[in-house]
Amino acid sequence: MSEVQEQTETPLSSILNEWPHLSQEDRLRRFRELDHDDKEDLFLSMPAREQGALMEEFSRAERRIWIRFLAPDDACDLVQELPENLRAEILSLVDETARREIIALLSYREDEAGGLMSPRFARVRPDMLVAEAIRYVRQQARVVDPIHYVYVLDSHQKLLGVISLRQLFVSPAERKTSDVMETELITIPDEMDQESVSRLFTQHRYVALPVVDAEGRMQGVVTLDDILDVSQEEATEDIQKLGGTEALDAPYSEVSFLQMIKKRGGWLMILFIGEMFTASAMHQFEDEIQRAVVLALFIPLIISSGGNSGSQASTLIIRAIALQEIRLRDWWRVFLRETGTGLCLGLMLATIGMIRILLWPNREQVYTEHYFLVSVAVAASLVGVVLFGSLVGSMLPFLLRRLKLDPASASAPMVATLVDVTGLVIYFEFAKIFLRGTLL
Amino acid sequence: MSEVQEQTETPLSSILNEWPHLSQEDRLRRFRELDHDDKEDLFLSMPAREQGALMEEFSRAERRIWIRFLAPDDACDLVQELPENLRAEILSLVDETARREIIALLSYREDEAGGLMSPRFARVRPDMLVAEAIRYVRQQARVVDPIHYVYVLDSHQKLLGVISLRQLFVSPAERKTSDVMETELITIPDEMDQESVSRLFTQHRYVALPVVDAEGRMQGVVTLDDILDVSQEEATEDIQKLGGTEALDAPYSEVSFLQMIKKRGGWLMILFIGEMFTASAMHQFEDEIQRAVVLALFIPLIISSGGNSGSQASTLIIRAIALQEIRLRDWWRVFLRETGTGLCLGLMLATIGMIRILLWPNREQVYTEHYFLVSVAVAASLVGVVLFGSLVGSMLPFLLRRLKLDPASASAPMVATLVDVTGLVIYFEFAKIFLRGTLL
Numbered sequence: 095m096s097e098v099q100e101q102t103e104t105p106l107s108s109i110l111n112e113w114p115h116l117s118q119e120d121r122l123r124r125f126r127e128l129d130h131d132d133k134e135d136l137f138l139s140m141p142a143r144e145q146g147a148l149m150e151e152f153s154r155a156e157r158r159i160w161i162r163f164l165a166p167d168d169a170c171d172l173v174q175e176l177p178e179n180l181r182a183e184i185l186s187l188v189d190e191t192a193r194r195e196i197i198a199l200l201s202y203r204e205d206e207a208g209g210l211m212s213p214r215f216a217r218v219r220p221d222m223l224v225a226e227a228i229r230y231v232r233q234q235a236r237v238v239d240p241i242h243y244v245y246v247l248d249s250h251q252k253l254l255g256v257i258s259l260r261q262l263f264v265s266p267a268e269r270k271t272s273d274v275m276e277t278e279l280i281t282i283p284d285e286m287d288q289e290s291v292s293r294l295f296t297q298h299r300y301v302a303l304p305v306v307d308a309e310g311r312m313q314g315v316v317t318l319d320d321i322l323d324v325s326q327e328e329a330t331e332d333i334q335k336l337g338g339t340e341a342l343d344a345p346y347s348e349v350s351f352l353q354m355i356k357k358r359g360g361w362l363m364i365l366f367i368g369e370m371f372t373a374s375a376m377h378q379f380e381d382e383i384q385r386a387v388v389l390a391l392f393i394p395l396i397i398s399s400g401g402n403s404g405s406q407a408s409t410l411i412i413r414a415i416a417l418q419e420i421r422l423r424d425w426w427r428v429f430l431r432e433t434g435t436g437l438c439l440g441l442m443l444a445t446i447g448m449i450r451i452l453l454w455p456n457r458e459q460v461y462t463e464h465y466f467l468v469s470v471a472v473a474a475s476l477v478g479v480v481l482f483g484s485l486v487g488s489m490l491p492f493l494l495r496r497l498k499l500d501p502a503s504a505s506a507p508m509v510a511t512l513v514d515v516t517g518l519v520i521y522f523e524f525a526k527i528f529l530r531g532t533l534l
Numbered sequence: 535m536s537e538v539q540e541q542t543e544t545p546l547s548s549i550l551n552e553w554p555h556l557s558q559e560d561r562l563r564r565f566r567e568l569d570h571d572d573k574e575d576l577f578l579s580m581p582a583r584e585q586g587a588l589m590e591e592f593s594r595a596e597r598r599i600w601i602r603f604l605a606p607d608d609a610c611d612l613v614q615e616l617p618e619n620l621r622a623e624i625l626s627l628v629d630e631t632a633r634r635e636i637i638a639l640l641s642y643r644e645d646e647a648g649g650l651m652s653p654r655f656a657r658v659r660p661d662m663l664v665a666e667a668i669r670y671v672r673q674q675a676r677v678v679d680p681i682h683y684v685y686v687l688d689s690h691q692k693l694l695g696v697i698s699l700r701q702l703f704v705s706p707a708e709r710k711t712s713d714v715m716e717t718e719l720i721t722i723p724d725e726m727d728q729e730s731v732s733r734l735f736t737q738h739r740y741v742a743l744p745v746v747d748a749e750g751r752m753q754g755v756v757t758l759d760d761i762l763d764v765s766q767e768e769a770t771e772d773i774q775k776l777g778g779t780e781a782l783d784a785p786y787s788e789v790s791f792l793q794m795i796k797k798r799g800g801w802l803m804i805l806f807i808g809e810m811f812t813a814s815a816m817h818q819f820e821d822e823i824q825r826a827v828v829l830a831l832f833i834p835l836i837i838s839s840g841g842n843s844g845s846q847a848s849t850l851i852i853r854a855i856a857l858q859e860i861r862l863r864d865w866w867r868v869f870l871r872e873t874g875t876g877l878c879l880g881l882m883l884a885t886i887g888m889i890r891i892l893l894w895p896n897r898e899q900v901y902t903e904h905y906f907l908v909s910v911a912v913a914a915s916l917v918g919v920v921l922f923g924s925l926v927g928s929m930l931p932f933l934l935r936r937l938k939l940d941p942a943s944a945s946a947p948m949v950a951t952l953v954d955v956t957g958l959v960i961y962f963e964f965a966k967i968f969l970r971g972t973l974l
Contacts, residue, residue: 138739301759317741329769409774410782435795514834
């Protein structure tokens with residue numbers, strides 16, 4: 095029983111919690127202090143990048159142990175993280191079969207099904223009896239782990255059917271595997287991108303799915319735990335892009351100072367240059383500001399309201415597109431909907447804004463004797479700007495998708511930048527209309 | 535072979551792709567047109583909310599079929615989606631055992647381990663021989679699906695060990711289960727919140743983990759496919775909050791107009807009220823603007839740069855905290871780092887800003903004869919504002935976490951709003967310093 099209660103205090107679990115925060119040096123030291131079983135668990139729990147970093151510091155004997163310990167797909171991921179000069183050495187440390195498997199996997203891109211799959215799976219022939227199949231799978235179980243499904247292949251490696259281990263377990267020993275196998279198959283083409291693979295797993299709740307090449311020949315198996323990583327990575331990338339940076343591709347604390355400046359500075363400069371148009375727009379309205387300085391007071395309030403409503407709309411639409419809840423062709427429906435939402439939200443802010451100006455204690459001093467007209471101009475601008483923000487924010491992701499760009503680039507800062515210039519124009523044009531003959 | 539090639543054109547797969555975009559009426563019609571196997575696959579692939587919506591429109595006979603078809607944990611999720619008046623009826627349609635299981639699960643919160651788990655799992659006793667255990671598991675396999683692990687329990691239901699189905703498969707028939715079981719267990723307390731459960735699965739790559747109560751008694755099993763949903767939901771919530779809305783809790787197109795206004799309007803009004811302080815801040819500097827209207831030109835540019843750098847910093851930190859890459863106590867390290875990053879990024883923007891002013895063709899007309907001093911004031915403000923933005927953006931998530939609030943509330947719009955007022959003050963104070971005696 096004690097294992098259950100005390101599991102949180104084992105050396106392994108304490109190191110697992112500390113791990114992300116340790117220096118490379120400490121990681122190596124703490125790793126070497128563990129007993130062999132814990133080392134195995136820890137090594138398996140690390141992302142390939144961290145395994146690679148340790149590998150670089152290991153002795154040759156350690157490298158040999160750990161590269162041989164990994165399944166071919168994980169070994170392939172690790173090799174991809176190593177500097178060129180180490181790759182050949184590491185590959186020379188595994189046996190011929192594994193080397194061939196790893197090299198085959200290296201030919202796939204990291205973000206396609208072939209790059210995610212394990213090339214090892216349990217296979218049987220369609221004419222085997224269940225009892226034979228069980229014996230045959232037991233042999234394979236020494237090198238294949240985990241086994242959730244057993245795949246039925248013909249002599250050309252083409253995939254005919256699937257039997258779950260549980261099904262094999264409960265089927266009568268004398269039946270043929272082809273009689274108990276499932277033939278309505280969900281298969282993954284080996285070049286499918288990882289986002290689509292992830293979607294297949296979300297739609298069909300299987301623990302593993304087979305990967306086949308263009309001729310239907312079985313290539314390997316993608317398991318659900320790989321997909322958990324993929325789905326988390328994709329979400330992280332989207333979140334970082336939505337914040338207006340490039341995806342970091344590594345934990346915050348492991349990104350070098352220079353890398354960080356590059357990932358953030360690029361977008362920040364682009365946004366800054368875009369935002370420079372506000373200075374030009376403002377220049378057009380310098381006369382108006384000169385005549386009625388009170389107008390300047392509301393500039394930040396008005397443009398930020400447009401940015402905020404745009405940020406809301408773009409974020410909701412980007413996530414809905416990523417989850418395939420809405421498609422490109424839904425843009426018109428979304429446009430109509432955001433028109434309604436934007437108008438309604440704009441009216442809410444306009445009301446608050448008017449109340450603030452009309453009820454302000456020393457309103458005539460702060461907002462001039464024409465404070466009522468000022469409040470009308472501000473209110474009208476708020477409706478216009480919030481509506482415009484919602485429309486730009488919701489349509490930009492569709493446009494990017496249409497141009498085959500990543501909708502997540504329609505970040506909150508980018509939408510705000512696009513909306514700011516127009517927001518200024520809307521505001522000053524309304525001001526001209528409502529304040530002509532009084533302040534202007 | 536044809537199943538493999540043609541799998542994308544089955545009635546089921548076409549309906550799966552259409553599904554999110556169909557009206558409730560069409561869903562019911564299309565569902566009823568399918569053959570029984572496809573109905574089963576489709577029903578399983580739906581989230582509980584959609585199953586519930588169909589259930590409301592089903593006939594009593596259909597309700598009976600489909601509630602009985604679901605495993606108890608999925609049935610429980612469905613029941614939670616139903617209106618009160620339907621729950622009792624639906625519960626009366628399942629047999630006594632299932633009803634007891636579902637009612638037990640209903641007592642857990644949806645977002646804790648007990649609410650995620652299935653109460654059905656394969657169990658054996660520690661004194662059973664492997665051959666006996668296999669026979670016993672084969673019997674259980676009729677009601678337990680899937681089986682990935684077999685759990686070894688003592689007579690008080692306490693969890694002693696775990697054997698993978700594969701391990702049971704390859705173990706010698708005459709050994710005792712207690713000799714082949716794994717005793718170093720990762721267990722989930724039944725009240726653990728789903729985010730922590732999700733983290734356990736990411737750390738340890740298992741397909742299923744056992745849930746135990748405070749006395750170590752086995753309660754059920756959480757499987758990896760439940761975690762995939764959890765991790766996607768959590769990411770969606772975080773993304774929506776980062777965009778400055780409340781989490782929608784439903785797909786964009788299924789949220790009613792009123793709900794949408796509520797989810798967006800609340801934050802939008804809070805941000806608007808916060809942003810009103812910019813009007814007060816601007817009022818303090820009305821004299822300066824009156825004397826040097828040129829200063830107004832750069833207001834949007836400067837405050838938006840602060841907002842953008844803040845949005846970058848907060849997004850990166852919020853995601854890093856969510857993935858546990860950084861902890862509360864790392865705040866000081868992050869503070870130092872963001873000081874460096876903010877200064878560097880600020881200098882980059884300041885350089886671009888200065889170049890723009892100094893090289894502008896008719897710079898003396900647009901920026902007055904003191905354009906050099908104006909450019910210095912703008913540049914200094916940019917450094918100050920970007921630095922301040924990075925620091926507020928990076929520290930706010932820590933502060934929220936410290937206050938036990940959700941760090942993801944430090945949305946891009948919220949950080950921008952916080953930074954805007956200070957940005958204005960920084961700008962005008964620098965302007966006063968550099969332009970005293972010339973423009974001011």
